[in-house]
Amino acid sequence: MQPLIDNARTFGQRPEEFARLAEGQSPEVLFITCSDSRVVPALITGARPGQLFELRTAGNIVPPYASEHPTSEAATIEYAVKVLGVRDIVVCGHSHCGAVGALVRGDDLDAVPAVRDWLAAATPRPQGAAGDPTVAEGVQSHALAQLLRLRSYPCIAQKLEQGQLALHAWYYEVHTGAVLAHSPQTDTFKAL
Helix, strand or coil: CCCHHHHHHHHCCCHHHHHHHHHHHCEEEEEEECCCCCHHHHHCCCCCCCEEEEEEEEHCCCCCCCCCCCCHHHHHHHHHHHCCCCCEEEEEEEECHHHHHHHCCCCCCCCCCCHHHCCCCCCCCCCCCCCCCCCCCHHHHHHHHHHHHHHHCCHHHHHHCCCEEEEEEEEEECCCCCCCEEEEEEEEEEEC
């Protein structure tokens, strides 16, 4: 914890670097990824403050859209699309994902009921080799399923229809740093 505290103490000692951020934000990308501590969107993309609007959830799950019981995830997505006007949305899964791995293996999550119930929103259940520690196949199919879920959001459907939004599925390998993107033409994930 001490290195984090030390950095936080010195971080604000460069006000000239941050003054323009007080004027507002205009990110072009909503980056939806897992809350896993090994996945750092700004590190992966090289983004500076103000360039990415981030949504981090366990297993990068996009919950079903429900206007009568909105979720914070739905509010974040809607704000990014309708207010900030992002032009791209990336759903980025990652290797060695505990959430997707638990789904692929069918782990008993009764000891963590909130996790169990959250992961129940990840339908369809990702498929993949249960013995693969990277859960690559499961994570990649899961990221694509989240793109389909996004398409059911009214604000997303509208922007897609108007040609004002693009959706992307990425797969980040925590053990190599490589990033692969889904190619709709070949239905495969290829290195960026």
